[in-house]
Each structure stands twice: as structure tokens, then as C-alpha cells.
Amino acid sequence: MRNVKLIIEYDGTKYNGWQRLGNTDNTIQAKLEGVLSKMTGENIEIIGSGRTDAGVHAYHQIANFKTHSMMSVYEMRDYCNQYLPQDIVVKEAVEVEERFHARYNAxxxxxxxxxxxxxxxxxxxxxxxxxxxxxxxxxxxxxxxxxxxxxxxxxxxxxxxxxxxxxxxxxxxxxxxxxxxxxxxxxxxxxxxxxxxxxxxxxxxxxxxxxxxxxxxxxxxxxxxxxxxxxxxxxxxxxxxxxxxxx
Amino acid sequence: MRNVKLIIEYDGTKYNGWQRLGNTDNTIQAKLEGVLSKMTGENIEIIGSGRTDAGVHAYHQIANFKTHSMMSVYEMRDYCNQYLPQDIVVKEAVEVEERFHARYNAxxxxxxxxxxxxxxxxxxxxxxxxxxxxxxxxxxxxxxxxxxxxxxxxxxxxxxxxxxxxxxxxxxxxxxxxxxxxxxxxxxxxxxxxxxxxxxxxxxxxxxxxxxxxxxxxxxxxxxxxxxxxxxxxxxxxxxxxxxxxx
The missing domain is CATH 3.30.70.660 (Pseudouridine synthase I, catalytic domain, C-terminal subdomain)
Incomplete structure (x- = not known):
């Protein structure tokens, strides 16, 4: 299974943060998971390096996810940027070793x-x-x-x-x-x-x-x-x- | 009568431009005139160096207006910035000669x-x-x-x-x-x-x-x-x- 690391930039102004416990989709993580799941046809869960609170921005957030997709990492990056809202951008997607974990390894x-x-x-x-x-x-x-x-x-x-x-x-x-x-x-x-x-x-x-x-x-x-x-x-x-x- | 020149910065995203012919108040000129009129108790009309269209921004728009106000130009600048919406800022107010005209003299x-x-x-x-x-x-x-x-x-x-x-x-x-x-x-x-x-x-x-x-x-x-x-x-x-x- 492939393990893909993302470098993400976002304007947090209108989001309830990276991840919110509770039933809201208005988080950066939820937006990314929605696009990646649509892209792969899989139920993608992403692991962020850590949470950011409501209204906090990121120049360089790191996340990773596992997938069976055969797309190139460049196609993944461009697909994300085509379908994500304009205030979230994937700056880079790169394949990493299976054991890489965006939170534990930071x-x-x-x-x-x-x-x-x-x-x-x-x-x-x-x-x-x-x-x-x-x-x-x-x-x-x-x-x-x-x-x-x-x-x-x-x-x-x-x-x-x-x-x-x-x-x-x-x-x-x-x-x-x-x-x-x-x-x-x-x-x-x-x-x-x-x-x-x-x-x-x-x-x-x-x-x-x-x-x-x-x-x-x-x-x-x-x-x-x-x-x-x-x-x-x-x-x-x-x-x-x-x-x-x-x- | 005093003639005051303003240096103005604005984010034009949500405005119908500097000045629009027709009955809209959603212009940068109208916002400025509203605040300046309240500030002076006079019916202030301002002259811009020129119009900018809907959605166009300015780092440095110039305008002038005539007033009998006795406020200092620094008090005027600070009053404007206190009451203007956050996407319009008066960077400088300076008194100029009576004949100065922001449009004709540009x-x-x-x-x-x-x-x-x-x-x-x-x-x-x-x-x-x-x-x-x-x-x-x-x-x-x-x-x-x-x-x-x-x-x-x-x-x-x-x-x-x-x-x-x-x-x-x-x-x-x-x-x-x-x-x-x-x-x-x-x-x-x-x-x-x-x-x-x-x-x-x-x-x-x-x-x-x-x-x-x-x-x-x-x-x-x-x-x-x-x-x-x-x-x-x-x-x-x-x-x-x-x-x-x-x-």
C-alpha cells in the first residue's frame, strides 16, 4: 500500500480548525478527506502532524494517507488543487515509506x-x-x-x-x-x-x-x-x- | 477653507468600485464620504484621482476634500481608520493648498x-x-x-x-x-x-x-x-x- 505525504497551505479564517471532535465537516481535514476519497474511490483517512485551532492558518502543514491508487503524486496534487476550496492548497505530494506517520514522527x-x-x-x-x-x-x-x-x-x-x-x-x-x-x-x-x-x-x-x-x-x-x-x-x-x- | 489630501489603501473585492453612477452606496467613495461627513458634521464630497472599477484594489489612491473642520490631520486619519470598514484604510492625511485637485492635477x-x-x-x-x-x-x-x-x-x-x-x-x-x-x-x-x-x-x-x-x-x-x-x-x-x- 502506498503512503503519501502532503504539504498543505491553508487560510484558516472560515474553518473550525484542522480537526474538530464532533459532527462538523467544516474542517480542513474533512475537506481534504472528501477530495482524496473522491479521487481514489477509497475511504481515505489522513493523519495530520497536529491540529490547528479554528481560524489558525498554515504555510506548511504535513499530513499523510494510505492508498492503493495508481495515480502519480503529481496527478494527486493537481487533482486536489482542482477540487479543493481556494483557501486550501496542496503544495506538494510525495510518496514516503510505509512507516512514516505525520504525527508520531514529527x-x-x-x-x-x-x-x-x-x-x-x-x-x-x-x-x-x-x-x-x-x-x-x-x-x-x-x-x-x-x-x-x-x-x-x-x-x-x-x-x-x-x-x-x-x-x-x-x-x-x-x-x-x-x-x-x-x-x-x-x-x-x-x-x-x-x-x-x-x-x-x-x-x-x-x-x-x-x-x-x-x-x-x-x-x-x-x-x-x-x-x-x-x-x-x-x-x-x-x-x-x-x-x-x-x- | 481647508483642503485635505488623503492617501488611501483599499481591498476592492466587495465593492462596486471607487465611484459608481447610480444609486449604490457600496463604493469606496461613499464609505469615505459617510465617515468624513460624520466626522465634520458637514456634507463632504471627495474628489478621487480617478475611478477604479469593481473589484480593483489600491495601494495608493489619492483624494481630496474641503472642510471647515478644526481637527488636526492626524486626528482625521485616526478617526477615519476607526470608523471605516477594515478593507479601507487612510494611510495619510495632509493639508494641501486650496487649488489642489486630486483628479485635474494628477x-x-x-x-x-x-x-x-x-x-x-x-x-x-x-x-x-x-x-x-x-x-x-x-x-x-x-x-x-x-x-x-x-x-x-x-x-x-x-x-x-x-x-x-x-x-x-x-x-x-x-x-x-x-x-x-x-x-x-x-x-x-x-x-x-x-x-x-x-x-x-x-x-x-x-x-x-x-x-x-x-x-x-x-x-x-x-x-x-x-x-x-x-x-x-x-x-x-x-x-x-x-x-x-x-x-
């Missing part, structure tokens, strides 16, 4: 959080950035981010309520880059808890606005209490940016 | 036509580009464009039906630039007839696809028959890019 991920800042809002990026008219102190945000690098228990920075699973994750880097009116925060870690990127982004924003101090971050990590961290930054600014496999 | 304009080309469609630029999956011959397009530079009667490249007004215009430059999947055509001229940029873009695209030859352009110019030129490229790829004043 070793690290990058997420990008995009902020539009300054007195003048943006028209063309309005659905893909979080608009903050006030001035952000980028140096303070970098200082705050530095406390989060490394292996920590990120419970305070997540919406995870159950205490059954580990909330320890490792962040390799948080790069904050400002160019003109756009401020980008790029996160690289071995995995992220539910809402973790958006809560860290929201916390860094509050530091940037002077509502919190960078030096409070170690206490918040230690306290493990969600309410002590900052707001959950809105979904529209968040992009799944890269998924890495291998060592 | 000496040249730039329009940008954006094409997304290649096997992989785009998600994030889908509303701001015309998608052409086939390969375009850029050199042939540049050759075709070269015949259009200079002063010509552009009747064949316009939707103008009346023969009362001159259809002679001067094009200073047509720059074609390709980077990755995006092909941009930047037009600079002393003025453009109705649909002229979109018909030239459509003709260049047909040359790029091999459906027409660059060498046919001089004949089409001379024949002055609209049907001999190429298609009218869709509005969604077109942006009013700059408006120049002065010598």
Missing part, C-alpha cells in the same frame, strides 16, 4: 505569530495579522522570551486542564523580528501544548505594551497557573510554519 | 497587475492575483510590451465606445518582473482609458501563453478595434499603485 515544529503594529492599520494583511496600534517594546519582549527558551513545564502557558499528560516541552528558539509595521514572532520547539503559542504570544505582547514585566516570566512558569500568564492572542495571527522530521 | 499614474503562475496555486494571495497555471513566456511578453511604450491611440485597448474624446495616451514604461510564482506587470503612463490596463495585461498574458504574437501589437494599435486585442484580465489582479502630481 520531531519539532515552527509556528509564526504575525502582528501588525503602528498607527496605520493594514488592508491586505488584515486577516493574517493581529493589529496592535500601540508601540511595542521589542527589547522587553525579547527579554521575556529568553526566559522561556529551554525545557520547562508550560502548564501556565496552555489551556490544558487534565493533569494526566506531561506539560513539559522544550522551546529551541523564539525569534522576534520587526520590519516596518510588521512584527513577527517565530517559535521553534519540540512540541506545543494546546493554545501554548497564542498564550506565549499574548504574554509577550503584554510585556511589549508595558502591562507585564519580562522578569515576571520565571515566576509564572513556576506558578503553573494559567491566569498569571497573558491573554490568548487571536487565532488570525497564527501560522503553522514548518514541521520537521528526523533527528 | 500628471501620471502607476498601476500594478499581479499574476500568480505555476502549478501550485496560492492561498494567501488568491484574492489579489490572477492565477494562471500555465507557463508564461516572459521574454515574449516584454517584447509585446515594448510596442506599447510611447504615445499611441489606445482605442483597441480600451472599453471606450464614444469617439468624442481622445483615446491617445502616453505610456512611459511597462516593467515585467517575475519572482518565484509571482509575475508583476507595472504600468506607468500619463493616463489610462477605461479598462486599458486590464486589456493590455490580458493581451500580454495571451502573448505569454503563445496565443498571440508580440509582433501583432503594432497592427492591433493601428486597427483600433477592441476585438483584436486580448481578453480583459480580471479585476482582482489590478492595483492602483501610485498617483503622481507636479511636473
Amino acid at each position: 520531531t519539532s515544529k515552527k509556528y509564526l505569530y504575525r502582528i501588525w503594529t503602528g498607527r496605520i492599520p493594514t488592508v491586505f494583511h488584515r486577516k493574517y495579522t493581529y493589529y496592535i496600534p500601540q508601540r511595542l517594546n521589542v527589547e522587553a519582549m525579547r527579554k521575556a522570551a529568553s526566559y522561556l527558551i529551554g525545557e520547562h513545564d508550560f502548564q501556565a502557558f496552555s489551556s490544558v486542564k487534565s493533569k494526566k499528560k506531561s506539560t513539559v516541552r522544550k522551546i529551541y528558539a523564539i525569534d522576534i523580528h520587526k520590519e516596518d509595521s510588521e512584527l513577527n514572532i517565530l517559535f521553534h520547539g519540540n512540541g506545543f501544548l494546546h493554545n501554548m503559542v497564542r498564550i506565549i504570544a499574548g504574554t509577550l505582547i503584554e510585556v511589549g505594551l508595558g502591562k507585564m514585566k519580562a522578569e515576571e516570566i520565571p515566576e509564572i512558569l513556576e506558578g503553573k497557573i494559567r491566569a498569571q500568564a497573558g491573554i490568548t492572542a487571536p487565532a488570525q495571527g497564527l501560522f503553522l510554519y514548518e514541521v520537521h522530521y528526523g533527528e | 500628471t501620471s499614474k502607476k498601476y500594478l497587475y499581479r499574476i500568480w503562475t505555476g502549478r501550485i496555486p496560492t492561498v494567501f494571495h488568491r484574492k489579489y492575483t490572477y492565477y494562471i497555471p500555465q507557463r508564461l513566456n516572459v521574454e515574449a511578453m516584454r517584447k509585446a510590451a515594448s510596442y506599447l511604450i510611447g504615445e499611441h491611440d489606445f482605442q483597441a485597448f480600451s472599453s471606450v465606445k464614444s469617439k468624442k474624446k481622445s483615446t491617445v495616451r502616453k505610456i512611459y514604461a511597462i516593467d515585467i518582473h517575475k519572482e518565484d510564482s509571482e509575475l508583476n506587470i507595472l504600468f506607468h503612463g500619463n493616463g489610462f482609458l477605461h479598462n486599458m490596463v486590464r486589456i493590455i495585461a490580458g493581451t500580454l498574458i495571451e502573448v505569454g501563453l503563445g496565443k498571440m504574437k508580440a509582433e501583432e501589437i503594432p497592427e492591433i494599435l493601428e486597427g483600433k478595434i477592441r476585438a483584436q486585442a486580448g481578453i480583459t484580465a480580471p479585476a482582482q489582479g489590478l492595483f492602483l499603485y501610485e498617483v503622481h502630481y507636479g511636473e
Whole structure:
């Protein structure tokens, strides 16, 4: 049986996320499965590298599915792009070894959080950035981010309520880059808890606005209490940016 | 009386253009006039540098209006951006001399036509580009464009039906630039007839696809028959890019 890996780009604005538990078809996974099932005549189930929430976008989501189809991977890619809604695109389809699993084999991920800042809002990026008219102190945000690098228990920075699973994750880097009116925060870690990127982004924003101090971050990590961290930054600014496999 | 110049950015997707004759309020001009009238308590009429058609965007439209308001131009800009829909932004408001007229004083304009080309469609630029999956011959397009530079009667490249007004215009430059999947055509001229940029873009695209030859352009110019030129490229790829004043 063939195992096909897809690289997918999507505008999450109008979807209930990658996968939603419950009876909704308004998810990116459901749209892809519908087209792939029609394409192959099989009942295709796809495995994503992870879920993205309602309204979150992806430059580079990875998924895989098993099929007996004899189509070439290029025909598959083009078929998908012909029948998928315009806000979901298969950038690449490639055959991989049978044991490849998009979720279990992912070793690290990058997420990008995009902020539009300054007195003048943006028209063309309005659905893909979080608009903050006030001035952000980028140096303070970098200082705050530095406390989060490394292996920590990120419970305070997540919406995870159950205490059954580990909330320890490792962040390799948080790069904050400002160019003109756009401020980008790029996160690289071995995995992220539910809402973790958006809560860290929201916390860094509050530091940037002077509502919190960078030096409070170690206490918040230690306290493990969600309410002590900052707001959950809105979904529209968040992009799944890269998924890495291998060592 | 004060004369205020506005630099405006808009996403034209859901509007019936800058100005529409007839009884519709769904125009960019009407939205601006509504907000400015509320802001000043006066019945504001604005003068645009020119109309843009339904679905056409602007990075840089210029307009002006007269007012007795005592607000600062910064307060005006911020008021507009607070009350305008998110797809229209006032980038700058500046006070100009009383005789400044956004339409009569415009000496040249730039329009940008954006094409997304290649096997992989785009998600994030889908509303701001015309998608052409086939390969375009850029050199042939540049050759075709070269015949259009200079002063010509552009009747064949316009939707103008009346023969009362001159259809002679001067094009200073047509720059074609390709980077990755995006092909941009930047037009600079002393003025453009109705649909002229979109018909030239459509003709260049047909040359790029091999459906027409660059060498046919001089004949089409001379024949002055609209049907001999190429298609009218869709509005969604077109942006009013700059408006120049002065010598």
C-alpha cells in the first residue's frame, strides 16, 4: 500500500480548525478527506502532524494517507488543487515509506505569530495579522522570551486542564523580528501544548505594551497557573510554519 | 477653507468600485464620504484621482476634500481608520493648498497587475492575483510590451465606445518582473482609458501563453478595434499603485 505525504497551505479564517471532535465537516481535514476519497474511490483517512485551532492558518502543514491508487503524486496534487476550496492548497505530494506517520514522527515544529503594529492599520494583511496600534517594546519582549527558551513545564502557558499528560516541552528558539509595521514572532520547539503559542504570544505582547514585566516570566512558569500568564492572542495571527522530521 | 489630501489603501473585492453612477452606496467613495461627513458634521464630497472599477484594489489612491473642520490631520486619519470598514484604510492625511485637485492635477499614474503562475496555486494571495497555471513566456511578453511604450491611440485597448474624446495616451514604461510564482506587470503612463490596463495585461498574458504574437501589437494599435486585442484580465489582479502630481 502506498503512503503519501502532503504539504498543505491553508487560510484558516472560515474553518473550525484542522480537526474538530464532533459532527462538523467544516474542517480542513474533512475537506481534504472528501477530495482524496473522491479521487481514489477509497475511504481515505489522513493523519495530520497536529491540529490547528479554528481560524489558525498554515504555510506548511504535513499530513499523510494510505492508498492503493495508481495515480502519480503529481496527478494527486493537481487533482486536489482542482477540487479543493481556494483557501486550501496542496503544495506538494510525495510518496514516503510505509512507516512514516505525520504525527508520531514529527520531531519539532515552527509556528509564526504575525502582528501588525503602528498607527496605520493594514488592508491586505488584515486577516493574517493581529493589529496592535500601540508601540511595542521589542527589547522587553525579547527579554521575556529568553526566559522561556529551554525545557520547562508550560502548564501556565496552555489551556490544558487534565493533569494526566506531561506539560513539559522544550522551546529551541523564539525569534522576534520587526520590519516596518510588521512584527513577527517565530517559535521553534519540540512540541506545543494546546493554545501554548497564542498564550506565549499574548504574554509577550503584554510585556511589549508595558502591562507585564519580562522578569515576571520565571515566576509564572513556576506558578503553573494559567491566569498569571497573558491573554490568548487571536487565532488570525497564527501560522503553522514548518514541521520537521528526523533527528 | 481647508483642503485635505488623503492617501488611501483599499481591498476592492466587495465593492462596486471607487465611484459608481447610480444609486449604490457600496463604493469606496461613499464609505469615505459617510465617515468624513460624520466626522465634520458637514456634507463632504471627495474628489478621487480617478475611478477604479469593481473589484480593483489600491495601494495608493489619492483624494481630496474641503472642510471647515478644526481637527488636526492626524486626528482625521485616526478617526477615519476607526470608523471605516477594515478593507479601507487612510494611510495619510495632509493639508494641501486650496487649488489642489486630486483628479485635474494628477500628471501620471502607476498601476500594478499581479499574476500568480505555476502549478501550485496560492492561498494567501488568491484574492489579489490572477492565477494562471500555465507557463508564461516572459521574454515574449516584454517584447509585446515594448510596442506599447510611447504615445499611441489606445482605442483597441480600451472599453471606450464614444469617439468624442481622445483615446491617445502616453505610456512611459511597462516593467515585467517575475519572482518565484509571482509575475508583476507595472504600468506607468500619463493616463489610462477605461479598462486599458486590464486589456493590455490580458493581451500580454495571451502573448505569454503563445496565443498571440508580440509582433501583432503594432497592427492591433493601428486597427483600433477592441476585438483584436486580448481578453480583459480580471479585476482582482489590478492595483492602483501610485498617483503622481507636479511636473
